[in-house]
Amino acid sequence: MSVNQVKAFGTAAANADLEQMKIERRTLTGKDVEIDILFCGVCHSDLHTARNDWGGSKYPCVPGHEIVGKVIGTGKEVTKFKPGDLVAVGCMVDSCQTCDNCKQDLEQYCLNGFTGTYNGKDKHTNGHTFGGYSEKIVVDEHFVLKVPENLDAAAVAPVLCAGITTWSPLRHWKVTKGSKVAVVGLGGLGHMALKLAHALGAEVTLFSRSADKKEEAKALGADNVIISTDEQQMASVKNTFDLIIDTVPYVHDLNPYIATLHASGTLVLVGYLGPLDPVLNTAPMVVGRKAVSGSLIGGIAETQELLDFCGEHQIVSEIERINIQDINTAYERMLKSDVRYRFVIDMASLKNETVKN
Incomplete structure (x- = not known):
């Protein structure tokens, strides 16, 4: 050739x-x-x-x-x-x-x-x-x-990349108006997840370790910000979310977030690949039919759908x-x-x- x-x-x-x-x-x-x-x-x-x-x-x-x-x-x-x-x-x-x-x-x-x-x-x-x-x-x-x-x-x-990585789970888990979605981490992936979930009509919460990201997160589409290191704040959202998109790219403890899922809710990993530490406690998953899943990017048709959605809603990075x-x-x-x-x-x-x- x-x-x-x-x-x-x-x-x-x-x-x-x-x-x-x-x-x-x-x-x-x-x-x-x-x-x-x-x-x-x-x-x-x-x-x-x-x-x-x-x-x-x-x-x-x-x-x-x-x-x-x-x-x-x-x-x-x-x-x-x-x-x-x-x-x-x-x-x-x-x-x-x-x-x-x-x-x-x-x-x-x-x-x-x-x-x-x-x-x-x-x-x-x-x-x-x-x-x-x-x-x-x-x-x-x-x-x-x-x-x-x-x-x-x-x-x-x-x-x-950042857009379709977060859009694909939002679509797969059928997020729509009234869904309760949380996002873990505010970076390249996280900021797109906030924008897209908000545009889909979901009630959107950011989990963050930093209180100083509150105003920034709300400007991007978050309705609420929960400080993940604050036990009282975490307890206030127990059994709440239909979907959590976890964008953190390094090993971290998922167990506190599992507790915030509603029955039949799912935490989907899009940022971290590798073994978990500490290990995942399956008890709340079994008792509440909660799930931990993963998601890559999206297919070509889904990516085109995303671009069209962004055009309709004026969404960019x-x-x-x-x-x-x-x-x-x-x-x-x-x-x-x-x-x-x-x-x-x-x-x-x-x-x-x-x-x-």
Whole structure:
């Protein structure tokens, strides 16, 4: 397969900074869409993959799976898009599209494994995929999404990850007007969960360890804020919530939150992957038919539904725009939680940079 070289920002090793490099993008196949990338969000997964924190990273590594851009070319079989369309690409660029899950629009749970936007197996080149920290990307039209023109394109980018990660459980557990929803943690995921649950008509509560986030949380859509370290406040919401979305990305005690679930309520983990410590006490779960579950991102149809919902309700992420040349500093700031609430790269900063051999 013939390829084209484009500018990108990536890293050659786990212990190296990100820097400008050239990568190869395939020429258009029949169903491909070529996208000129305008903005790319910065996710914690980008940092972890670049630094091989989870193992299995492939180098050179070009992160980025919160992509917004303009269509500049289409394959002969493409029917959904045309040049000039404002589009997006999220965490997936391929899946088998034939397994039971894919047939149910659950590509994120593809039984044969979906292809990640970066660090995934590229069936076209037999190499690995490169993400959105680049000038352009070529993607099968099935995995390209339409972006409402009335939204700030830069602030849409994190919706492709932080947004869909919280939207999917809200939809799966059928949150609607009158539902009682709580969110644990106010970061990139948490702030989107507040906005989306509020827009769905739920009564929304934030669990936080910090009292100084109260006004900020209410501005984002929270009706109430409960300080999770205050036993009296926690007791006041015992047996209350239909759904708790737990966005905390590190190991923490779930047991106090289980007590706040209503009968048949569910706590869904979207931020932490790994063993629990302390262990989960199943007694209140059995007695109250309460559940602990997990959720990844959403499928393509669900992500498009989210983007359309955001367009209707004027919902975007709270962002700080940066230039690609500042990405290494942004990674260090992310580790310190020094961002409200997502970095988004203005990719014009890469296009204007001198080409390096």
